[in-house]
Amino acid sequence: MILRLNEKAVIRRSILDLCKTDSIRKESTDDAIRAIREKRGTKYKENLWDYVVALGAQLSRPPFDPYREKIKLKTEVGRKGTTKTILKIPILLYGEFNLSQSSQDALNFALNNLVDNNSTVGIISKEEPYDERKYPHFQIINDVNKISDSEGIVMQYDDIGIIEKIRKIRKEFWGPIIVEVDENFSDYTHRLLASGVDGILVNTEKITKSKKYVEKHAISVIHDARKIINEFYQGKENDGTCLIVAGDVDSTGKIIKSVGLGADIVGYDLSLLIAKVGFYTENFFDSIITAEKIHNHMIATKNELIGIPAALGYSNFHNMSPSDFRTSSLKASLEGEILLEGVNKTYKKIIEEVLDEYIDTKKISVVQQQKQKIIEMISLEEN
Amino acid sequence: MCGICGIMIDNAELRHPHVGSLLQDMMESQQIRAQDGAGVAIFNKTNASDTFRIKSFRNNEGDYIVNETSSSQEKVDENLMNLFGNDDCTFFSLENEMTIVKEVGLAKDLDKKYNIRKMVGSHGIGHLRIATSSRVTPYNTHPFSTTILPDIAIVHNGEITNYNMLRNSLELEGYNFYTHSDSEVIAVFFASRLLKHGNVERAHREFIAKADGPFTYIAATPDSLAIVRDKFGTRKGIVGYNPGTEEHPPFWAMATDLSALDVIGATAKIETPHPGKPKIFFRN
Amino acid sequence: MPLSKDILNLRWNMEKIARKDGHKTNLKNLLLDAEKATNGLVPYASLGAHVPNDYFSNIKIKDAKLNTSQNYSDVDTSLTIGGRYSKNIIKTDVPFSVAGMSYGSVKLPAKIALHFALNKLAENGIKVLMNTGEGGALPWEIYGSEKSRENLSKNHWNSILEYTNKLLKDSHLEDICIDELFQRKYPLVVQYASGRFWKDPSYLLNADGIEIKIGQGAKIGHGGLLPGSKVTELVAENRGILPNKPAHSPSRHLDILGPEDLVAKILEIRELTEWKIPIIVKIGASRIYDDMEIILKSYADCATVDGVSGGTGAAPFEVREDIGINTIASLFPLRNTIADYYKTHDEDGFKLLVNGGIWDSERIVKVMALGADGVGIGTGFLLAMGCTLIQECHTDICPAGITGSHEKLDIENSVEGIFNYIKTTKTELENIAGSLGRKNIKDLEMSDLVVNDMLTSIVSRLSFSNGDDYVMKIKQKIENVMPFLNFQGE
Secondary structure, rough: OOOOOHHHHHHHHHHHHHHHHHOOOOOHHHHHHHHHHHHOOOOOOOOHHHHEEEEOOOOOOOOOOOOOOOEOOOOEEOOOOOOOEEEEEEEEEOOOOOOOHHHHHHHHHHHHHHHHHHOOOOOEEOOOOOOOOOEEEOOOOOOOOOOOHHHHHHHEEEOOOOOOOOOOOHOOOOOOOEEOOOOHHHHHHHHHHHHHOOEEEEHHHHHHHHOOOOOOOHHHHHHHHHHHHHHHHHOOOOOOOOEEOOOOOHHHHHHHHHHHHHOOOEEEEHHHHHHHHOOOOOOOOOHHHHHHHHHHHHHHHHHHHHHHHHHHHOHHHHHHHHHHHHOOOHHHHHHOOOOOOOOOOOHHHHHHHHHHHHHHOEEEEHHHHHHHHHHHHHHHHHO | OEEEEEEEEEOOOOOOHHHHHHHHHHHHOHHHHOOOOOEEEEOHHHHHHOEEEEEEEEEEEEEEEEEEEEEEHHHHHHHHHHHHHHEEEEEEEEEOEEEEEEEEEOHHHHHHHHHHHHOOOOOEEEEOOOOOOOOOHHOOOOEEOOOOOOOOOEEEEOOOHHHHHHHHHHHHHHHOOOOOOHHHHHHHHHHHHHHHHHOHHHHHHHHHOOOOOOEEEEEEEEEEEEEEEEOOOOOOOOEEEEEEOOOOOOOOEOOHHHHHHHHOOOOOEEEOOOOOOOOEOOOO | OOOOOHHHHHHHHHHHHHHHHOOOHHHHHHHHHHHHHHHHHOOOEEOOOOOOOOOHHHHEEOOOOOOOOOOOOOOOOOEEOOOOOOOOEEOOOOOEEEEEOOOOEHHHHHHHHHHHHHHHHHHHOOOOEEEEEOOOOOOOHHHHHHHHHHHHHHHHHHHHHHHHHHHHHHOOOOOHHHHOOOOOOEEEEEOOOOOOOOOHHHHHHHOOEEEOOOHHHHHHOOEEEEEHOOOHHHHHHHHOOOOOOOOOOOOOOOOOOOOHHHHHHHHHHHHHHOOOOOEEEEEEEEOOHHHHHHHHHHOOOOEEEOOOOOOOOEEEEHHOOOOHHHHHHHHHHHHHHHHHHOOOOOOOEOOOOOOOOHHHHHHHHHHHHHOOOEEEEOHHHHHHOOOOOOOOOOOOOOOOOOOOHHHHHOOOHHHHHHHHHHHHHHHHHHHHHHHHHEEEEEOOOOOHHEEOOOHHHHOOOOOOOOOOOOOHHHHHHHHHHHOOOOEEOO
8 A cells, every 4th residue: 555645546536546437547557657657756755664674474373462471671781780761662752852851750650651551761861860750860960970879870971981981980880871972973872882881872863964974874873883793792792781872763663663673772762742732733732731641641552563563573672683674665775775575685785796607707806895895885875 | 383293102111113114104194284304303211321422514615514423421521512612514413322414405304314114113293394484404404303401303383472581591591502593592492401300390380481482382302392383373283182992002192283183193192281281291 | 432522622622633633643543642642442433454565556468458439248247156055156246245244333224325326337337235234134134035924924024124114214214215225136145243143044045155254354363343332222133142332252162172173163054055046254464374275175166355444433533543554464474275175186277266356346456366256345335325434324414424423325316326336346457458459357367467666576476667677676686785795606
């Protein structure tokens, strides 16, 4: 089914032609749809997320049924040795801007309510934590000397001097420390992890705006970040470092796909959440109603998050892995090393196979580096 | 996705028990469940020696030939590394007192070829395979053994749905995989945990906590035999006891279907293992 | 989930805001978020998933003519199902069938329109297969022949008539002639789904085929679903469930956990039906290689594979959008798996039906040339009855009166529409096959299709219009970049 109205109209008209006049059509519907798409060009660019789908469980593995089996969403933040924070839904509400007092009240109320309903989510915020909160609060700090009584700390990476700061904080703070990294994370993440950082936060929206990731999608940021963390754990067991993906995550589908592709926790845009449930729906702002709506929204999201892993045959949300995802876009396949649907290979792998055959038949010697270069060049070409 | 069975002789020292014959009976009674492959692993203390047998499959234009090399304890790692580097060879098993045989086809054919009924020992496991997500080849047939520790064998019925994730994390830890079967991950995980702390029960519990999907498996080490079901109990598994007679010693038996216990008269003390709780029998 | 006035207002509000925003934000997502915030429930959606790339429009049929002056009515477009293990064989005159749309998700007038239209076609010599969907069958579908009514006790027959009258009265269709209604001239496939919505074995015994539904493209890994607002008393009576409560089917057959269970289930049904009735296994397109291998080994006569764009009456929004692969993409692994199986087995008449995103003759041809033996059409028939594609089938507000009860469906017009739709589609199929020089629609080959982009070529293994396939295209690219790197031949 196609969402665009003009494409729907073409299909509908064409079938009504068949029904009403009892005459054979002259024009092909698919040609007409193609013409519309070509004319539209890149004006409405589809989001790359839409091209990524998961593989459901059927015969080769039975799906779980959330009504019968318990699906686990629980996530721990914190590595071995730290005081771990437990989230019942792998979501941290994430916002850097200053919230109005009434919004903060509403949020506090909603999050406490969620804890009571066994659906703890955390929050990453610049604000001072509320005293009567039951949920974990991760405070964004810049000043090492101003550590409040929050459950966790989020620091923004500015330069490598941050490692000194972390060491200093570690002396008196045992909760998880998370570092929000910039686009050059591949250069220093290993050093951060070695210094005992519990989590890496990537804001895909910020990073994809940078020069290094120009024209790239959040998928590639998640893929690269996960790769760096896995490289750090080469030869040993991961002791609980988590990758938090924030930014371009504003729907359940995106949460699922980013976790499937490598994230452990998602940073759900706080401003968007409040806007969605609060400002847009009411003419006036009411803390109680907004709190109720945030609560409802999170509960519905939780149930959606339970439904998908169950349909994929998992009883634990975090058991989804990139091998459960397929894509119908070459770009997505390149950026996230996602397998193409049906053929179950990445685009790069397909090029490599053809290249190997080519090298074999032409009997030329190519070193690995040159091979990679050729694959890189071809894959970046427009098709 | 298959039929599994296991036998643990109670007090094996007394007489010379035909574990092979019991396993063969159980397998043939469950043959209706699966027809893609069959295999057994049998443990016999008297076979234990200083040398290890490394078995591998060599791909000879589509035919798989079993290669067997003996190796002293010091050379095992070196020989295994050679095997891993060789694309034509697929690891089969690392044996000392254990003997594994497996083939594509029916249990009857396996018996014809290897004379299972004549195999003796203290305990053993058997498996009938119907392929779900990996191809019908001898090296995807159960029981699976590992290169990490010798004399480990597992047979498995069901799916490990988060196989890819477990495999990736084990590979990151430095363990090698030789097939694309989800059952291999059980063997590798189990052996890697045994290597770490040596506690069979703890190793199984750790696997239950980590693994996802519906499964029942039977894992054998030289000293133990365990039947393990997933935490929801979605897959079958049943345990029974035969009190023994003048001719044969008492034994514990476990299988997928009750019919397999009926055939060999292991119908005393019948119980289904509790989901998520390994049921372990030790050799005495 | 009832669509309360509150939510309607809310939707209107959101739409206004999204318009002001210049549609930068995704309107559909905003609406869903509003629903979630209002009632705290998982939002539902209906019809097919929003697939940004479904490949169909990137495939062209080489030199085929839809409309020609020549008469190609001698082209064979028939389809047979069964005979692999079953004694009976279903024979239809068109390679497409009415995909499963249950009574409940589709309202009674639409079901009656389909029934009458297919009867009318059968009278005109075109037999079309109908699938009941996962909602049980209507009385006239089960007892539509003299033979099926033979052994009915008087009491039983009276209770059937009573229920029929209730059904007709509820939809204000009392003027329909009962005798005319209780005549089924087309073959019927009933669904054996995880919900088990039927009352007695006659549901299975009087059918021409049985389809074991493991999954469907729109909600793979999720059981069937009918929102409470659509479970009226009569629907509930037909399904044997409680009225006004949502009908959630289990996400799997509780006794089918794997291949050997499927074999056992099929053999059980075979014994029940004395090995007469063909058995079809339906799955959604997902882990095709593994699932198809299992079906081939499981004593089924036929498999139905439903692509992700296949429609549904209701599914959780995220399940519909995020799970499953495209119809075209599923055909390459399907072909491969079937070919692999028949390397070691004799040809025995196994059939492959494909659903999902297919609604006209061209798409039927594309799918059949890529290896399918037949197709199922669902949304196409809804369009023929006047569907406007607003995708609100999970609510009760269908403006065409097909899936909602607020508007009245014109049955006579709908019958006419479906009749013409099938007839003209059949003629178009004949024209396409005929103009390609084929005598039988099954003779269509992959060489009859061309693609115009790389991805479609990789996924479907079709060639470009100049005869190159994707391998050659990549080779050309390699040759283009080679001069930039310093290579030495040996």
